[in-house]
Amino acid sequence: MSYLIAVTLLWAFSFSLIGVYLAGQVDAYFAVLLRVLLAFVLFLPFMRRVSAALTLKLLVLGAVQLGLMYLFYYQSFLLLTVPEVLIFTIFTPVYITLLYDALQRRFRYRFLLAALLAVVAAAIMRYQGLTQDYWLGFAVVQGANLCFALGQVGYKVLLEQQPVKLVQHQLFGWFYLGAVLVALPAWYLLGSTQYPQTATHWAVLLWLGLVASGGGYYCWNKGATLVSSGMLAVMNNMLIPAGLVVNIVLWNRDENLLSLTIGSVLLILSCMLCKPVRNSVKPGVANGPTN
Template sequence: MIYLIIVSVIWSLTFNLMNYPQPNLDPNFIVFLRILFPLPIFMFFINTTKLNKKLILGFVALGSIQYGVTYITFVKAYLYIDKDIHYAILFLSMVPIHIALIGMVYEGKLSYVNLFTSVASFLSILLIYNDHLRFNSKILESFAFAQIANFCFAYGQVTYKRIQEKLPGVKDSDVFALMLLGALIVVMIATTVSGGWNFLAQVSHKQFGVIFYFGTVVSGVCMFLWNKGACKVTDGTLAVMNNFKIPLGVLVSTILFQQKTDLTKAIASLAIILICVFIQQRYEKNRIITDQYSSVKT
């Protein structure tokens, strides 16, 4: 779980950069740069000797979904709500529910514990942002695009986890460049459609620095570590940990950057998520003990 915690802390420190002014740039072009910057780094580690063509194409396709489609649809959702960070975060906090449901489909059975903790983690975020809710047609359209993004991101995590379980000789660093390549293909198509290539000359030095940081660290190293961490925990724990960064980010914004937020709600939200993680850990421990007892008995 250490990888998930490290990434959550890093992501929580980026909350104040999410609304950095980039009015003159095409959003799809920004996403293209964010995917492009980390690609050369991970190309140094790519190793396909243990993969057949089907697996190579599978990782490319998975990356196009988990990162490419996720980013493009989330940007669309973000623009519909006029870049309101509160709605954006609230909509993203439904990822745990998607992970729980997709995991149950893969396992072929219902898990009330996973469903309960994933819903509880979402409600903990709703606790922070419920005062900002204002419904209109744009909000509903944004919500729809956000759920597509959530599903794609959740599907990528859960599917990657299961693929890697079947490939013990393949390291995460061997295939991550393939996933970035898949994402880059999707984003290039979206950028071409939106005419984003015309904005290359308009990127300022400050904008380049922020995008470079988001690309190499947030979209590169962090996404790599997140998938690596996902392989080491259960679906239920992974689902809840997807929301860990949110109350953490609110606390960081309040304490370090002096932003006005309700600290009580943020602390309560963080406590709920930690309790959900504890429930998942105990549930998994009890399940392992039960399985061992059953195997000995038989």
């Protein structure tokens, strides 16, 4: 749980950086490529050879969760306002819950209820008036949400199925390489010459690539293997109150403190629904690796 909380705080800063300093100023495809390439270089020294089957699965998961997700995500900022992107990301918990239960061939109503409660909480905290022509943007954001959910669930299930405990930081280079294999041809075929022009652009991209992506996604996915699918789903919407707090403290944005408080309480209740039942094995943890 501590991994997910730490990354939530980290990403709370990163969201506004994209909308304020990069969207419309730096080519989205180049920004995606640089982020995943920097993350790959960061983990390159730790990479170890693993079986061909495991390598392929890690490449596919990285391609989906980071490569495809980022392509959708950055394009959404060109179609929507930042508040609209935020409100449309609240459906990710539901996707995670349904995907994980489908792969496990079971249905946990408590986790789905917790995910739905997290959606309601996020909507209360973040809802603002939507523009009229937003349906394309909505579809693009849902593409990003699905890719992010598929990657998280797929990685969690993959490591739970391993017969031996794996050292995750030795695997994650393959994960980032999968993202590079998607971002590189996308930039070559669709990118423009709108490259970073200022020191601020480069500083933001370095931060996003090395810290938010490089360290962030490793810690987030590792944390995903240590909690239940319901808790993972709920934590996906914790970014919204964290982001609002960052806006209030650092950027002095006017936010509705009442809606923030109500939404935060509902998120806490949704987390309580995800606690393991007494005298039962904690779901999704027993077979998970610890490093």
